[in-house]
Amino acid sequence: MLLLKLAFRNIFRQRRRSLLTALSLTGGYILCVFSFSLSEGSYSNAISFFILDHTGHIQIHLDDYLLRPKIHKTIDDPQGLSELLDANEEIESHTLRVFAPAISYYEKDNSPAQVIGVALDRERSTSTLAAKISAGEYIDNALDAEGYYSAMIGAGIANSLNIGLGDELILISQGADGSIANDIFIVKAIVGNRASPDRTTVFLPLIAAQEFLSMYGSVHEVSILLKDDGEARVQAAALQDQLPELTVDPWQTVESTFYQSMQADKQGNNFFMGFIVFIVFVGVLNTVLMSVLERTREFGVLKAIGSRPLKIALMITLETGLLATLSLVVGILLSLPLIAWFTFTGIELAEPMDVGGILMSHLTGELSLFVFGMPLLFIVVFALFISIPAGMRAARISPTEAMRSN
Amino acid sequence: MSGVISTTDVCRYFGDDEETMVKAVDRVSIEIERGEFTAIVGPSGSGKTTLLHLLGGLDNPTSGAVELSDTNIAAMSGAVLSDFRRDHIGFIFQSYNLIPVFSAEENIEYIMLLQGVEASERKRRVTDMLKQVGLEGLGNRRPNKLSGGQQQRVAVARAMVSHPEIILADEPTANLDSKTGIALLDLMKELNENHNMTFVFSTHDEKIMSRAGRLIHLHDGEVELDETK
Ligand SMILES: Nc1ncnc2c1ncn2[C@@H]1O[C@H](COP(=O)(O)OP(=O)(O)OP(=O)(O)O)[C@@H](O)[C@H]1O
Ligand SMILES: [Mg+2]
Numbered sequence: 001m002l003l004l005k006l007a008f009r010n011i012f013r014q015r016r017r018s019l020l021t022a023l024s025l026t027g028g029y030i031l032c033v034f035s036f037s038l039s040e041g042s043y044s045n046a047i048s049f050f051i052l053d054h055t056g057h058i059q060i061h062l063d064d065y066l067l068r069p070k071i072h073k074t075i076d077d078p079q080g081l082s083e084l085l086d087a088n089e090e091i092e093s094h095t096l097r098v099f100a101p102a103i104s105y106y107e108k109d110n111s112p113a114q115v116i117g118v119a120l121d122r123e124r125s126t127s128t129l130a131a132k133i134s135a136g137e138y139i140d141n142a143l144d145a146e147g148y149y150s151a152m153i154g155a156g157i158a159n160s161l162n163i164g165l166g167d168e169l170i171l172i173s174q175g176a177d178g179s180i181a182n183d184i185f186i187v188k189a190i191v192g193n194r195a196s197p198d199r200t201t202v203f204l205p206l207i208a209a210q211e212f213l214s215m216y217g218s219v220h221e222v223s224i225l226l227k228d229d230g231e232a233r234v235q236a237a238a239l240q241d242q243l244p245e246l247t248v249d250p251w252q253t254v255e256s257t258f259y260q261s262m263q264a265d266k267q268g269n270n271f272f273m274g275f276i277v278f279i280v281f282v283g284v285l286n287t288v289l290m291s292v293l294e295r296t297r298e299f300g301v302l303k304a305i306g307s308r309p310l311k312i313a314l315m316i317t318l319e320t321g322l323l324a325t326l327s328l329v330v331g332i333l334l335s336l337p338l339i340a341w342f343t344f345t346g347i348e349l350a351e352p353m354d355v356g357g358i359l360m361s362h363l364t365g366e367l368s369l370f371v372f373g374m375p376l377l378f379i380v381v382f383a384l385f386i387s388i389p390a391g392m393r394a395a396r397i398s399p400t401e402a403m404r405s406n
Numbered sequence: 407m408s409g410v411i412s413t414t415d416v417c418r419y420f421g422d423d424e425e426t427m428v429k430a431v432d433r434v435s436i437e438i439e440r441g442e443f444t445a446i447v448g449p450s451g452s453g454k455t456t457l458l459h460l461l462g463g464l465d466n467p468t469s470g471a472v473e474l475s476d477t478n479i480a481a482m483s484g485a486v487l488s489d490f491r492r493d494h495i496g497f498i499f500q501s502y503n504l505i506p507v508f509s510a511e512e513n514i515e516y517i518m519l520l521q522g523v524e525a526s527e528r529k530r531r532v533t534d535m536l537k538q539v540g541l542e543g544l545g546n547r548r549p550n551k552l553s554g555g556q557q558q559r560v561a562v563a564r565a566m567v568s569h570p571e572i573i574l575a576d577e578p579t580a581n582l583d584s585k586t587g588i589a590l591l592d593l594m595k596e597l598n599e600n601h602n603m604t605f606v607f608s609t610h611d612e613k614i615m616s617r618a619g620r621l622i623h624l625h626d627g628e629v630e631l632d633e634t635k
Contacts, residue, residue: 002512009507269565297502304464304499305517305564306492308485399464403499403576404455 007318007364010126011326013093014291018323021287025327025379028280030274030335031373037339037365039269041346043262044366048229051251052128053197056223057232058239059254063246065220066254070102071176074218075246084242090235094224095119095126098209102173104153106161106201112318113157113202115171117209117219126225129203130177132196136165136189141205144186149208151185156199158190165190171202175214183221184213277378283388288320288390300402313391320387321380328376336371343367410572410604411461412437416470416480418456418627430456432627433470438572438606443598445618446608453627454608455576461493461606462574465485475571496565498575498607503561505548506633510536510560511545519567520538539593559593566597575607579614591617628632 011018027158051057059066060081065073075081078096085094098117103110122138124130129152130138139150151169163169169182186205192198210216226235232250240248252259292299299312346364365371410489428540438461439526440443446454455509459465460472463479472479482490491497497606504513511532518528536545549557558578565573579587591614598605609615623631 002516005512006505006507012508298505301497301499301503302505303488304462304491304497305486306490306520306568307497308488310485311520400459403464405461 003315003318007315007322010271010291010319011323017287017290021284021325022327022330024280025324026331027335028276029328029331029375029379030338031276032378033331033335033339033372034342034365035269035368036371036374037342037367038363039266040368040371041343041364041366043266045364046258046262047251050224050255054127054129054223055251055254056126056209057226057229057251058224058225058236059221059246059249059251060239060243060370061220061249063247066154066249069099069220070175071174071213071215071220074098074216074220078217078219078222080368081243081246081318085224088239090228090231091124092225092227093125094222095122096206096219097123097221097223098206098213098215098218099220100173100181100209100213102171102202104157104161105170105172109161111157111160111200113153113171113200114198115173115202115204115209115212116211117206117352119206126223129191132192132198134188134192134334136187139188139203139205141207148184148186149205149225150188151208152189152191152203154191155186155193155196156197157202158187159194163187169202171212172381173213175212177214179214181214183208183210187299188304243275251338273375273378283367283380284320284324284383285386285390288316288387289393291319292316292390295394296397296402300399301369301396303397304399304403309395313395316394317384317387317393320383320390322384324380329380332372339365339367339371343349409437410440410442411472411474412458412472413608414471415609416457416460416467416472418453418460418465419468424607429627431460431467434624434627434629435470436622436629436632437618438604440571440604441598441602442604442606443595443617443619444606444622445615445620446606446624447610447615448623448624448630450610454624456572456627457509457624458576458608461492461572462497467469481567484537490518492568494571496568496570496573498558498565498573498578500577501554501581503564504557506549508550510541510552510556513549513560514564517564519625521568531567535567538566538597539563539633553586555590558582558590562590562597566601566603571606572606573606577608577610579609584611584613587611588613588617 060075062073062075082094082096084089096119100115102113102115105111118129124138133152134155139152143149155171158164165187167187169187170184172180172182185208191201191203204212206219226232233252236248236250302312303309304339342365346362349363413552414435414537415433417429417433419427421427421430434457446457448454456465463482467480479490505516508516514532514535519529532545535540539611541556541559541560544552544556552560578589594605595617597603611624615621620634622629
């Protein structure tokens with residue numbers, strides 16, 4: 001208690017110097033928190049964007065379908081798999097998909113298309129497909145009077161084929177058995193706009209796509225949404241154990257290009273923050289060393305009357321730690337409202353910004369323990385680290401010399 | 407009476423080469439008995455401070471031994487030596503004795519904290535010591551709100567409170583006017599008599615010397631004369 005008092009009073013001894021040091025600590029902390037919040041925030045927005053758009057947290061395929069998609073690499077018991085996934089407590093929802101490249105025709109025009117067959121009800125609760133519809137309505141499995149299935153088409157196709165709601169779209173592709181696949185589908189919805197990633201996609205009911213591609217009862221992809229965002233790797237590993245014959249990947253693998261660029265960017269960010277912290281700490285080191293030098297006689301007396309060298313060093317650590325703590329408390333109090341505003345309101349950007357390949361028009365932060373805790377830990381550890389040389393210096397002061405240096 | 411502290415041929419030389427070497431303390435053999443009130447006197451540079459530092463284990467002798475309670479201090483170092491000083495030796499310096507950010511009470515209490523004395527006992531002893539050195543009611547003041555004489559009294563109290571075997575004081579009165587200096591010395595003498603506390607102090611001042619029971623005269627690091635009154 002007395003030692004804490006001593007540390008506290010010593011901090012207030014050189015008010016102006018301590019204040020300047022504290023300000024640089026507080027400022028450095030706020031800068032770090034803000035920067036963390038920004039990077040975490042924009043990335044978690046980007047992540048939730050594509051996870052909800054189509055990727056999900058986890059995907060299941062056969063073999064290396066993800067890397068080299070081939071129509072014959074299929075999951076052959078999707079029903080059994082669905083039952084297993086539905087029973088899993090960690091899983092929010094999942095959807096089944098088949099994929100095939102195709103050429104689409106309408107009257108005299110044609111356009112390349114990516115056919116995706118989706119389990120309509122499951123897709124609705126797993127991805128944002130339903131929300132992306134810009135005209136028409138989410139389709140169902142039903143055949144119309146003439147025996148045609150419905151389709152939802154990307155705005156790009158609608159534009160290049162000049163096709164509209166209610167029109168008949170012709171698709172030609174190759175079936176799993178090598179046959180030529182061709183059929184007519186009724187356009188019931190337009191998805192997204194001409195800039196959307198799925199502007200050339202044709203969404204079909206799963207059953208329709210399976211029939212079209214002669215791949216009855218099998219699918220290419222299962223996309224899973226978890227209840228807990230952070231569990232993707234763990235749950236993917238657990239599912240992989242349950243499904244040894246299939247390939248289970250977390251989103252970090254599925255979107256590896258994004259993930260790697262995000263990691264690299266975060267590393268750059270950490271480097272930048274390391275630099276800020278370094279500058280702050282040169283100042284802190286200077287303060288601490290100066291205060292030790294000024295008090296040579298005092299430490300001499302403390303040592304002479306029987307304070308152990310280690311205790312003297314600890315006193316310096318305590319002082320530095322206390323100054324850092326006080327500055328950080330102020331830093332947290334100041335940055336909390338700032339980050340809260342940044343997270344819930346955010347900054348509207350004049351020009352959209354590219355975040356790992358995804359365009360963002362709104363900059364928002366993230367309010368989390370990580371954002372506040374990480375720089376805190378960083379600064380506390382550094383502060384303690386920096387007090388070591390100063391503490392050693394104080395501990396080594398020889399009482400005889402201290403007494404003689406009048 | 408028994409010997410509290412003794413030195414045998416203790417030397418402290420500064421510098422390595424023969425020509426410039428300073429023999430600050432040279433072959434000093436003395437024995438201080440319990441309850442003595444001894445002054446170390448001699449001209450400036452005669453080695454008083456150096457000898458006191460050797461006696462108190464603040465400095466290591468070049469050769470020879472310093473024994474306190476049958477322990478050779480010269481052979482100790484680090485935390486062991488720190489603890490030994492804390493438990494066996496009280497120090498009073500010429501000036502800047504006190505921690506400026508501590509009140510008088512806290513300055514006195516600090517050493518007991520190092521010793522691990524219980525809080526209630528610390529409080530009791532602080533109150534008692536303040537009374538003994540005549541500073542009742544001034545315990546809450548910081549050193550800069552105390553006069554030079556009062557500060558030295560706090561230093562005396564701090565030196566006494568840990569119940570050391572011996573108190574070493576290097577020119578405790580040098581920064582005080584002569585009246586205050588004599589009053590401080592009278593206080594030390596009183597504590598010496600009432601508690602049989604052993605004091606060894608250095609001084610230049612004739613009036614101060616006259617109050618000592620024994621005078622050890624140093625000259626160029628050697629004991630020139632050792633007189634007991
Ligand atoms: N660290 C040191 N390095 C070199 N010489 C030293 C050192 N400390 C003391 N001396 C020398 O040792 C001699 C004795 O010094 P000391 O301080 O013990 O004398 P003193 O009797 O206390 O003097 P004063 O009355 O001025 O306080 C002096 O010549 C001094 O210059
Ligand atoms: Mg001296």
